[in-house]
Amino acid sequence: GENVEQHPSTLSVQEGDSAVIKCTYSDSASNYFPWYKQELGKRPQLIIDIRSNVGEKKDQRIAVTLNKTAKHFSLHITETQPEDSAVYFCAASRGTSYGKLTFGQGTILTVHP
Amino acid sequence: GAGVSQSPSNKVTEKGKDVELRCDPISGHTALYWYRQSLGQGLEFLIYFQGNSAPDKSGLPSDRFSAERTGGSVSTLTIQRTQQEDSAVYLCASSSRQGITEAFFGQGTRLTVV
Numbered sequence: 222g223e224n225v226e227q228h229p230s231t232l233s234v235q236e237g238d239s240a241v242i243k244c245t246y247s248d249s250a251s252n253y254f255p256w257y258k259q260e261l262g263k264r265p266q267l268i269i270d271i272r273s274n275v276g277e278k279k280d281q282r283i284a285v286t287l288n289k290t291a292k293h294f295s296l297h298i299t300e301t302q303p304e305d306s307a308v309y310f311c312a313a314s315r316g317t318s319y320g321k322l323t324f325g326q327g328t329i330l331t332v333h334p
Numbered sequence: 335g336a337g338v339s340q341s342p343s344n345k346v347t348e349k350g351k352d353v354e355l356r357c358d359p360i361s362g363h364t365a366l367y368w369y370r371q372s373l374g375q376g377l378e379f380l381i382y383f384q385g386n387s388a389p390d391k392s393g394l395p396s397d398r399f400s401a402e403r404t405g406g407s408v409s410t411l412t413i414q415r416t417q418q419e420d421s422a423v424y425l426c427a428s429s430s431r432q433g434i435t436e437a438f439f440g441q442g443t444r445l446t447v448v
Contacts, residue, residue, distance in 0.1 A: 222392070255437070263441075264439040264440065264442060265377070265425075265439050266439070267436045310377060321367075321384070321390060322427075324369075324376065324377045324379070325376070326376040327375075327376040327377070
């Protein structure tokens, strides 16, 4: 089955800096890669996703890049703000007849004012 | 409903008792997941239902855990003879078609075994 590794487990940055979280996956058939943000005491929520026919996707201060050859994808947050502090999870799925989402272990991001 | 609904939101039970946790997915969603999240930890996969296919039970930690999904909609996660290590937040999620669209999470059930 799919295995998703996420790094780093914790990340601390100063407000205004950029933050990068990286994930690798094992199943070359995976073609859907979402990122979820979980604030303290709340449910995980989708912030951005990318599909295998796209190499990069941006949404304001958030971007995701995908390298299918190397089987890794990354989340980039620019101009970080204290409200970006949360746990971030990457995930991967085949998106075919049996597209179970497999999550990474999570990254605790802390943005210091 | 507008989102994934889980009940109860909190459950305190005595060690050795059985508990049932309920998940109402978004109407029409064919995929349903159960995850467990201990304090400060990641999302531990438990079980995955997809339409009429046999569920993927590979994440269930022991035979005390079971889940069913009736009529392709509501799901119940049952934990028999609860242990203190079962204490965690149990999250349910659903998505509209297989795994290629957004999975929406419920608010979770916080289970405390005393």
